Amino acid sequence: MESVDKIINATVYHKCLTRFWEDLKNKNTITESRDRRNIIYRYCFVNIVREATTLSLAAIGKILNKNHATIIHALKVHESNYKYDHDYRIIYEQMKITLEDLFLNNGFGNELINEDMTRFEKHDRLLALSRRLRNKIIEIERLKSTYKMSMITVKGIQVENQNLNEENYRLKMKIKKLEQKNG
DSSP states (O other), rough: OOOHHHHHHHHHHHHHHHHHHHHHHHHHHSSSSHHHHHHHHHHHHHHHHHHHOOOOOHHHHHHTTHHHHHHHHHHHEEEHHHOOOOHHHHHHHOOOHHHHHHHHHHGGGGGOTTTTSSSSHHHHHHHHHHHHHHHHHHHHHHHHHHHHHHHHEEEEEEHHHHHHHHHHHHHHHHHHHHHHHHH
């Protein structure tokens, strides 16, 4: 039974991550070239996916259309890239948050807590996830209230426009009456 669950999870991860990577490529115009900017995105993606999932190196490589050796290299150079490359670190942190949100939104929250973590690391990770979820709820509530306010404003503008149209009509009628008297 456990192996069936692993296969299903791997398939769902793969589809979800493939869609995420394609969207990221389109949004940030990431190409297959060896340009440093493209490599940074690929290497960040590899490391985050490897940390957060149980996908094999070959499966991660398949998402990126790269072989497992490229994935191994990305894993090897991660620490030095993270330590010395400011751009890498920024992209990595942003992508990590986005991917963790993706996992949480798709019901993969358990996968963000590894069995290898100490009790304190698990506690810290759960607190961070809890904070992010709470912030998302606050953001959604704020968007709801903003939406309600914008609807009220839109209705107010519609009423105001209706009043202006009525005023316009009355003025036009007065002008016609004056023209008829003078005409």
